[in-house]
Amino acid sequence: MRRAAMLGMLMLSLLVFGGWGNATAATPFDTAKERGWLTDNVAPGDEATVELFSELLSGAEGEARGRSVQLDTTYSGSLEREDAAYLLQQFAGWEDVFAPYIDVPAEAQEAGAIGALTQRGILQGLPNGTFGYGKTLTASQAATLVTRYYETIKPVKLQEATIQELQNMLENGQLTSVELVDFYLDRIQRYDQKGPALNSIITINEEARGIAAQLDKERAMRGVRGPLHGIPILAKDNFDTAGMPTTAGCICLAESIPPNDAHQIKLLKEAGAIILGKTNLHEFAVGYTTSGSMLGQTLNPYDLQRYPGGSSGGTGAAVAANFAVAGLGSDTGGSIRVPSSMNSLVGIRPTVGLSSRDGIIPLALTQDVGGPMARTVTDAAILLEATVGYDANDPVTAWSDDQIPSSYLESLQADGLIGKRIGLLTQLMGDNTSVAVKQVMNQAIVDMEALGAEVVPITLSDFDDIMSYSSLSGWEFKFQLNDYLESLGEEAPYSSLTEIIEADAYDPAIEGLLKARDSRKSLNEEEYKDVVLFRTKLTQEALLTAMAKQSLDAFVYPTSSHPAALIGEEQLVGTNVLLSSFSGFPAITVPAGFTAKGLPVGIEFMARKFEEPVLLNVAYSYEQGTLHRRSPVLLP
Known part of the structure; x- marks a missing residue:
């Protein structure tokens, strides 16, 4: 022919x-x-x-x-x-x-x-x-x-679409980035500002459509920069964004526009991502319920009477509700993983030093990290890959030299659990864990074994001593927040935590917490130095010893000891998330199913320093073998 x-x-x-x-x-x-x-x-x-x-x-x-x-x-x-x-x-x-x-x-x-x-x-x-x-x-x-x-x-339903599915549509001319931005903005208007009013978005980027149009032109003329080209992403509102306010959820910073982007935001923009908006958080990232003076209480899209977890609950609720394909959160003591668990998402707490903290309003830099929150392991890996690497403004990122693989996506193997030895931390499955979470966890163990893993019960040495230590946010927050305010230059609305307290410019619910932190006089006290030195050393040695003795590839345990609580009640999460925070080791939470009341539950894998490829491997295998993620029925 x-x-x-x-x-x-x-x-x-x-x-x-x-x-x-x-x-x-x-x-x-x-x-x-x-x-x-x-x-x-x-x-x-x-x-x-x-x-x-x-x-x-x-x-x-x-x-x-x-x-x-x-x-x-x-x-x-x-x-x-x-x-x-x-x-x-x-x-x-x-x-x-x-x-x-x-x-x-x-x-x-x-x-x-x-x-x-x-x-x-x-x-x-x-x-x-x-x-x-x-x-x-x-x-x-x-x-x-x-x-x-x-x-x-074939058309892909934009709701729940993955980054790769969206890229296929963009490449094939079925969709433009402008249309994609409009789709997400429409959902935000219908479901966040009206309707169920999730209350998860503090600020919309007014330049988003214009940026999308420029990226559409660039795609047509020169091709794509990578998998995030033209993809809308949300960022927790403690990541600095030049040209947009960065509030930490507090009215004291309502008009604070930082001069520069946070390093991870800068990398995302260079990769072609569109920062669609900024999400709500528990004020100054100090709690698990995601409420504050800037926006109020964010709701859980799976049950509007419940918390979305925190402190990155705005990102958690928004990504679960399909207000963007993925987002960024920060994690000091579980703030990425807890809301990811409670919103049926994948959340990664990277190794301390893998990704820069520069431009993230600090809570405790010894423990702080920023990382991805997404609906799939693959999307989380794409976001991780775009945001890791050395930054001169965050010297600990020098530890990542020679630790970053050519691509994290190469770790995503459906048979990744075959032959793996996974240590089940039994002390995180005790009486403080709800029956509903235990039921989901027990089924997850069965599923992992069916997928080829050997799940080994582990009792961690020195566990009680490790958990007797406190989070360092009680020590470091005042001094590091003051440093951050100074970095804003003459435009800073306040110069210190003391000034913020004196101005009464915060949520009254955290008054006692702020005043207690403001009372700290110095970081030269022996008690603080002992926590920094001995807590980290004890936690790392206990984890590494258990892994060596049992030839473990990773640990597993429930991300949170309890599902999302009713608003007005206490949100319990247990000590589960602290082992990663105290050790600096990486962890990933993956959807593991739902309680009888329809509340999402996540399981968390943790591995050695810079073993994100191992975590992605086992998490992807578990995800693909179970496919627990489902979108909220309240938001069609």
């Missing part, structure tokens, strides 16, 4: 088309098989193959794009591999790509089409590395080809 004849047989009309009549959206291959088209009676070169290709392509376009496509099936030629490639490229509108096959003539009109389809995994070469230029398609090959094409162009 030569070019002129083939172009003559292509007709396109923008009409609503019913596809191949299968309401369950079977693949073209399934449809062809059902109708008995894939038989030995349809030989290579038979006109019936052209008819089959035409009907399946028309169905694929109808299902995916609502338009009717017809080929002139009265043409008596054969359907060759390069012909099919050229036709599909014309329908999709993809740009030419260099064809990587030695048997494809460089001057051939179909060469760019072959390369475009190969790049997207629709066409594959022959085992000897050639394309098979000039060879005719069989009926089954035609059905397979259209099936792969359909999987590439």
